[in-house]
Amino acid sequence: MVSKKFKLLLAIVALLQTASYAQDTTHMSMSINGTDANWAYDSSKISSKNMPQYNEFTNYQNPYPPKPRSQWELSFGGGNAFIIGDRPMFAKQDGADGGYVGGIAGSISARFPLSHVFSGRLGYIGSMQKIPGYKGNNSTFYIPFSSNVTHALTMDLIASLNTISSHRGNPKTNIYVFIGYDLAATQVAKGEKGGFKFKGTVYNGSNPDLPNLYRADENKFITTFHKDAFGNKNQALYHNIDFGGGLAFKLSSKINLAFEERIANSLTGVDFMDGFTGKRGYGQTADKMAYSTVKLNFNLGNPATHTEPLWWINPNNYIYNEVATPKHMKIPIPVLPDADGDGVTDQFDMEPNTPAGCAVDVHGVSLDTDGDGVPDCRDKEKLTPQNCFPVNADGVGTCPEPECCKAIDSLKMQPSCSIGSLPSVQFRNGSATLNATAKSLLDNVAQQLMANPNCKVKLVGYGASDKRAQQLSWDHVNAVKTYLTEKQGISESRIIFTYGMEGTGTTVDLVPTTEEGPNTVPAPHPNLQKSK
Numbered sequence: 001m002v003s004k005k006f007k008l009l010l011a012i013v014a015l016l017q018t019a020s021y022a023q024d025t026t027h028m029s030m031s032i033n034g035t036d037a038n039w040a041y042d043s044s045k046i047s048s049k050n051m052p053q054y055n056e057f058t059n060y061q062n063p064y065p066p067k068p069r070s071q072w073e074l075s076f077g078g079g080n081a082f083i084i085g086d087r088p089m090f091a092k093q094d095g096a097d098g099g100y101v102g103g104i105a106g107s108i109s110a111r112f113p114l115s116h117v118f119s120g121r122l123g124y125i126g127s128m129q130k131i132p133g134y135k136g137n138n139s140t141f142y143i144p145f146s147s148n149v150t151h152a153l154t155m156d157l158i159a160s161l162n163t164i165s166s167h168r169g170n171p172k173t174n175i176y177v178f179i180g181y182d183l184a185a186t187q188v189a190k191g192e193k194g195g196f197k198f199k200g201t202v203y204n205g206s207n208p209d210l211p212n213l214y215r216a217d218e219n220k221f222i223t224t225f226h227k228d229a230f231g232n233k234n235q236a237l238y239h240n241i242d243f244g245g246g247l248a249f250k251l252s253s254k255i256n257l258a259f260e261e262r263i264a265n266s267l268t269g270v271d272f273m274d275g276f277t278g279k280r281g282y283g284q285t286a287d288k289m290a291y292s293t294v295k296l297n298f299n300l301g302n303p304a305t306h307t308e309p310l311w312w313i314n315p316n317n318y319i320y321n322e323v324a325t326p327k328h329m330k331i332p333i334p335v336l337p338d339a340d341g342d343g344v345t346d347q348f349d350m351e352p353n354t355p356a357g358c359a360v361d362v363h364g365v366s367l368d369t370d371g372d373g374v375p376d377c378r379d380k381e382k383l384t385p386q387n388c389f390p391v392n393a394d395g396v397g398t399c400p401e402p403e404c405c406k407a408i409d410s411l412k413m414q415p416s417c418s419i420g421s422l423p424s425v426q427f428r429n430g431s432a433t434l435n436a437t438a439k440s441l442l443d444n445v446a447q448q449l450m451a452n453p454n455c456k457v458k459l460v461g462y463g464a465s466d467k468r469a470q471q472l473s474w475d476h477v478n479a480v481k482t483y484l485t486e487k488q489g490i491s492e493s494r495i496i497f498t499y500g501m502e503g504t505g506t507t508v509d510l511v512p513t514t515e516e517g518p519n520t521v522p523a524p525h526p527n528l529q530k531s532k
Contacts, residue, residue, distance in 0.1 A: 034168070034169030034170035034171075034172070034314075035169035035170070035317050035320070035321065036169075036170075036317065037317040037318040037321040037322075039068045039307045039313070040065035040068075040318045040328075041058075041065075041327060041328065042068075044304065044305055045068040045069050045305060045306060045307055046066055046068060046069065047069050050066035050067060051066075053065075053066040054066045057328075058328075060330055065318060067115075067310075068306075068307045068310075069301075069305060069306045069307065070112075070113045070301070070306055070307050070308070070309055070310045071299040071300055071301035071303070071306045071307065071308055071309050072110055072111060072112045072113075072299070072300045072301060072309070073110070073111040073112075073297050073298070073299055073300065073309050074108075074109075074110055074297070074298045074299075074300050075107070075108065075109045075110070075111065075123070075258070075295045075296070075297045075298075076107070076108055076295065076296050076297075077105075077106065077107040077108070077109075077125075077258075077260070077293040077294060077295035077296070078104070078105065078106050078107070078293060078294060079104075079105050079291065079292045079293035079294050080101075080102045080103070080104070080105060080291070080292045080293075081102055081103050081104065081105035081127030081128075081129055081150070081289060081290070081291050081292075082101075082102030082103075082129075082289070082290045082291075082292070083102070083129070083131065083148060083273050083274045083287055083288070083289055083290075084263075084287065084288040084289070084290055085271070085273060085274035085276070085287035085288070086143060086271075086274055086276045086278055086287075087100050087131050087132075087134050087143050087274045087275075087276070088100070088134065089101070099132065100131055100132050100134075102129055102290075103127055103128050103129020103130060103148070104127065104128055104129070105125060105126065105127040105291050105292075105293055106125070106126055106127075107123055107124060107125040107126070107291075107293060107295070108123060108124055109121050109122060109123025109124070109125075109154065110122055110123065110300075111158065111297075111309070113309055113310035113311060115310065116160075116163050116164060116310045116311065116313060116314075116315045117159055117160050117163055117164065117311070118157065118158065118159055118160075119157075119158045119160070119309070119310070119311055120155075120156065120157060120158070121154070121155070121156040121158055121178070121180075122153075122154070122155055123153075123154045123156075124151070124152070124153055124154065125152050125154055125182070125262070125291060125293075126149075126150065126151045126152070127148070127149070127150050127289070127291065128147075128148070128149050129147070129148050130145070130146070130147050130148075130191050131143070131145070131146045131147070131148065131191065131274050131275050132145055132191075133145040133146075133191075142276065143274065143275055143276040144190065144191070144210075144211075144275055144276075145190070145191035145275075146188060146189065146190060146191050146200075146203075146274065146275025146276075147188070147189050147190070147191045147192065147200055148186060148187070148188050148273055148274070148275075149186070149187045150184055150185070150186040150187075150273075150289065151184070151185050151186075152182040152183065152184040152185070152240065152264065153182060153183045154180055154181070154182040154242065155180055155181050155182070156178045156179070156180030156181075156242065157178060157179055157180065158176050158177070158178040158311075159176060159177055159178070160174055160175070160176045160311040161175045161176060161177065162174070162175045163310075163311050163312075163313070163314060163315075164314060164315060164316060165314055165316065166316055166320075168314070169314055169317055170308075170312055170313055170314050170317065171250075171312065171314065172249070172250050173247060173248060173249055173250065174246075174247070174248040174250070174256070174258075174311055174312065175245075175246075175247055176245060176246055176247075176248070176311070177243075177244070177245040178242075178243065178244055178245065178246075179241075179242065179243045180241075180242040180243070181239070181240065181241060181242065182239075182240045182242055182264055183237070183239065183240075184237070184238055184239075184240050184264065184289075185225075185235050185236065185237050186235070186236050186238075186270075186272075186273060187202060187234055187235050187236075188202065188203050188213060188236075188272055188273060188274075188275055189201055189202040189203060189234075190202075190203070190207075190210055191275075202214075202228060202232070202234040203272065203275065204224075204228070204232045204233065204234050205232055206228055206229075206230035206232045206234075211276075211277075213272035213275070213276075213277055214232075214233070214234075214236060214272065216271075216272065216277045217236070217270055217271055217272045217277060219268075220238060220266070220268040220269055220270045220271075221236045221237060221238050221268075221270070222237045222238055222239065223237050224236050224237070225237065236270070236272075238266055238267075238268060238270050239266070239267040239268065240264040240265060240266055240267065240289075241264075241265050241267055242262055242263065242264045242265070243262075243263055243265075244260060244261045244262040244263055244291075245260070245261060246258050246259060246260030246261065246295075247259050247260075248295075248297065250312065253299070253303070253308055254298060254299050255296070255297065255298055255299070256297045256312075257294070257295070257296060257297070258294070258295040258296075258297055259293075259294055259295075260291075260292075260293050260294075260295060261290070261291070261292055262290070262291040262293070263288055263289070263290050263291075264288060264289040264290075264291070265286070265288050266286050266287070266288070269286040270286060270287060271286050271287050272287070273287040273289065274287055339352055339353075340352055340353055340354045340356075340364075341356065342354045342358070342360045342364055343360070343364075344360060344362070344363065344364030348363065348364065349363070349364035350363045350364055350365050351363075351364050351365045351366060352364070354366055355375070355377065355378075357377055358375050358376070358377035358378075359376060359377065369382050369383065370382055370383050370384045370395075371386075372384050372389060372390075372391045372395055372397070373391070374391060374393070374394070374395035378394070378395065379394070379395030380394040380395055380396055381394075381395050381396045381397060382395070384396070384397040385397065385399065387399070387400075415454040415514050416454060416514065417452060417454055417455035417456070417512050417513065417514050418452055418455070419448050419449075419452050419455050419512035420512070421512065422445050422448070422457065422510035422511065422512055423441045423444075423445070423510065424507050424508065424509045424510065425438045425441060425442065425476075425480055425507070425508045425510070426438065426506055426507060427476050427479075427506045427507075427508070428506070429506060430472070431530070432472065432475035432476055432478075432479050432530040433479070434479055434480070434483055439483065439487075442480065442483050442484060442487075442488065443488065445457065445484070445510055446484055446488035446489075446490055448512075449484075449490055449494065450490075452512075454514060455494070455512050455513070455514065456494045456495065456496060456512070456513050456514060456515070457484070457490075457494065457495055457496070457510050457511065457512060457513070458496040458498060458510070458511040458512075458513045458515070458517065459477045459480050459481060459495060459496065459497060459498060459499075459508055459509075459510060460477075460498045460499075460501055460508065460509040460510075460511060461473035461474065461476045461477035461498065461499035461500065461501065461508050462500075462501050462502065462503035462504050462505050462506075462507055462508075463476075463499075463500065463501075463503075463505035464500045464501065464502055465505075467524070467525045467528060468525075468528050469505055470499070470500045470524050470525065471523065471524055471525040471526075471528040471529060471530075472505060472528075472530065473499040473500050473501070473505060474499045474500070474521070474523050474524060474529075475529060475530045476499070476506075476507075476508045477497055477498065477499045477508055478497075478523075480508050480510070481495050481497060481519075492519050492520070493519055494519075495519050496513065496515070496516075496517035496518065496519060497517070497518050497519055497520055497521045498517070499521065500524070
């Protein structure tokens with residue numbers, strides 16, 4: 001029979017668990033791993049009283065998130081009630097109605113969170129039991145066959161022992177202990193055989209043949225109340241201090257199953273609960289009530305605006321989630337110094353003083369394509385052959401001249417120029433216009449060039465102090481070149497154009513030569529160019 005009842009209880013629990021999960025799949029899918037900490041950021045779960053702290057938290061003025069609104073827990077329990085008193089447990093005696101195994105108990109309570117560890121609970125617990133008579137070594141039953149009906153209003157402070165952990169998310173079990181107070185009302189009477197018969201004559205003096213236990217303990221009660229048919233009061237009211245513990249198993253986000261043990265101890269030494277008062281003095285034979293119950297607990301509250309009861313939420317989830325995947329933490333933008341501005345931070349730069357404008361590799365080292373030791377940004381010969389190493393400061397190699405080229409060069413006839421010297425042309429300050437004297441000199445120069453076809457003329461302009469001086473130097477040289485080519489018919493290929501040299505800015509020197517050089521050069525600063 002016991003086996004069938006146990007199987008039925010397991011089936012009911014499994015059915016409740018399945019139904020709860022089916023109705024709450026959305027919520028469970030969001031927190032199936034038990035590490036969710038969105039309650040710390042969700043303003044819909046914050047009460048108006050705690051909203052100022054939430055605003056401070058979100059604006060980085062307070063490092064602590066506020067306490068969220070939490071669901072309460074409504075509990076229904078049932079089980080065994082047992083009086084720890086003068087009557088030995090389980091012992092059977094001839095003439096007695098079996099051994100003492102206690103009676104039935106039922107409870108209802110509401111539990112509310114104070115923090116993630118502590119919670120409060122208000123409730124009611126009641127019990128009905130029959131205490132078989134007991135005579136021990138005596139010839140008569142000194143403990144008569146009795147009944148006990150007790151009602152108690154309870155108030156508990158509960159501490160959850162395994163809510164907080166640094167090595168897992170939310171707990172799947174709740175291990176708790178509690179201390180509490182209850183106000184109990186008890187009726188102890190002569191026992192009657194039969195299932196739920198608890199209306200025997202009370203031990204209050206109404207029957208002179210029965211012990212008056214109420215008188216024996218009258219100084220230990222708060223009061224007695226509720227008169228029977230004989231006008232004697234049959235209910236005793238007294239204080240208890242309670243303690244106990246329990247283990248709850250989470251079936252879903254809405255339901256859990258708990259096993260709890262509660263011991264109720266009279267503050268004043270009430271001793272009549274088992275139908276017998278001891279004779280060894282106050283406080284030594286006081287009776288206690290032990291409740292062993294199974295509880296089915298339901299969470300109360302809208303999950304959209306309330307979290308699960310806080311004892312099912314590990315507050316460390318917030319800390320570890322912020323460390324792993326920050327949602328609220330202010331992470332400063334990293335500052336990576338780059339002293340030489342080459343795009344590679346100093347931490348990884350193997351050439352911390354790269355000249356400005358030089359291209360670098362991923363290590364911050366200036367590129368040197370031909371490996372001649374001169375960076376590409378200063379190398380005038382970026383692909384110097386290795387047989388031309390070493391190179392000069394400009395990266396130009398010293399390649400040996402082939403023997404064949406030496407022989408050919410020796411056979412070449414070097415052109416010669418027989419013009420000894422040529423005059424210089426003068427300009428007025430700030431002017432690029434040729435005067436009559438200058439034109440006359442250039443006419444003579446043109447005649448000498450025509451008479452010496454191997455000769456070229458190098459035009460050297462001066463003025464390098466600033467942009468305006470450079471442009472004026474170019475204008476002077478260009479004016480001389482234009483006159484020789486357009487007015488005198490001298491080929492442009494016989495003129496070498498040079499300007500911007502250090503010297504007197506109003507002079508253009510004409511130097512006879514056979515060397516090669518540019519015959520045209522773009523204006524350095526066209527916006528400053530003198531009009532013709």
